Amino acid sequence: MKTHQPKLKTQLFSCGFFRHCTQTVLSPTATPYPPTLPFTPSEHAPPPRQPPQPPPSPPRSNPPLPRPSQPDSESSSSSSTSQSFTQWKFPLPNSPVRQQPQSIRPSDLPPLPPPISSANLQELFHAAELQLSTGSDSDQLAALHLLERALLPNPPTDLDCPxxxxxxVVRNLKTKAAAKPATKILLALCLAEGNRHVAVEAGAVAAVVEAALEMEDPAAERALAALELMCTVAEGAAEVRAHALAVPAMVTMMGRTSARGKEYAISVLAVIYGGVSEAEDDGEEEAEGVTAPPEEVARAVALALQGDCSARGRRKGGQLLKALQENC
Structure with a gap:
């Protein structure tokens, strides 16, 4: 019986990679495959294995491919690509992490600075008085800012203002650029009862009534707060009742300002209409400034109480509505 030896063609490749394959798979020194024999039931020889076919070789004109170091370069390239994607998708370990802002507790706030001494404040009052009397607009504004820093946020209550x-200070209430610091200073000074008399004598009641509508809301609310304090002294209440624009100004401010501003305006109106009956007993001299009818003021107050208003403002508003009904 004649056996057929498989014919193996060995082809030389210029590629080192394929040369390696041919040397290991198709090498003549390797163990040859057994010859194919006829299959019989008694023989259980496994079917012959087909040798792996090498891929087609590149043209000889092309330069030789790199040697087996190519898989290592591909592995490093794949590794660097994976690392760069990981760095893009997730923050780097050394990258700064944005922290959420924490709520500030009252204990974390710095303590208020101590009030300025009386001697230093007297010297400051004297210097600011000269600047506000004879200085230019810029000098007066600088003096107001200096007073603001000295009186706030811890104003003294035992020192009289010259x-x-x-x-x-009152003259600058009507100046747009100086209204903000002037209202802060006026309110800080009026916290002391003795300075309320000084403010009324300086014309602060009329200045606030006439300038409040032209101020920005924060400055207007501070001015109304100072006006309410001035109404706690007899001459201040008399001044606000006698002013012809006091009622319409307060009614307008009730519809424009926030809850705190409404409270101050209602308190001033309560002083005005709460003293009408007393003024009538004195000959109505102090009631001449009340020009708005009580029923119109009552409707404005009721409308203001329907919106945002403080608890004290609602209590003052109820007292004012009762006084208005009695005067209708």
């Missing part, structure tokens, strides 16, 4: 200094 009348000339108070008049300089």
């Amino acid at each position: 009348p000339e200094l108070m008049r300089g």
Whole structure:
């Protein structure tokens, strides 16, 4: 019986990779495959294995491919690509992490600075008085800012303000650039009861009534708060009742300002209409400034109470509505 030896063609490749394959798979020194024999039931020889076919070789004109270091370069390239994607998708370990802002507790706030001494404040009052009396607009504004830093946020309550200094502060209430610091200073000074008399004598009641509508809301609310404090003294209440624009100004401010501003305006109106009956007993001299009818003011107050208003404002509003009904 004649056996057929498989014919193996060995082809030389210029590629080192394929040369390696041919040397290991098709090498003549390797163990040859057994010859194919006829299959019989008694023989259980496994079917002959087909040798792996090498891929087609590149043209000889092309330069030789790199040697087996190519898989290592591909592996490193794949590794660097994976690492770069990971760095893009997730933050780097050394990258700064944005932290959520924490809520500030009252204990974390710095303590208020101590009030300025009386001697230093007297010297400051004297210097500011000269600047507000004879200085230019820029000098007066600088003096107001200096007073603001000295009186806030811890104003003294046991020091009287010089009348000339108070008049300089009151004059600047009608100046747009100086209204903000002037209202802060006026309110801080009026916290002391003695300075309320000085403010009324300096014309602060009329200045606030006439300038509040032209101020920005924060400055207007501070001015109304100072006006309410001035109404706690007899001459201040008399001044606000006698002013012809006091009622329409307060009614307008009730519809424009926030809850705190409404509270101050209602309190001033309560002073005005709460003293009408007393003024009638005195000959109605102090009631001449009340020009708005009580029923119109009552409707404005009721409308203001329907919106945002503080608890004190609602209580003052109820008292005012009762006084208005009695005067209708």
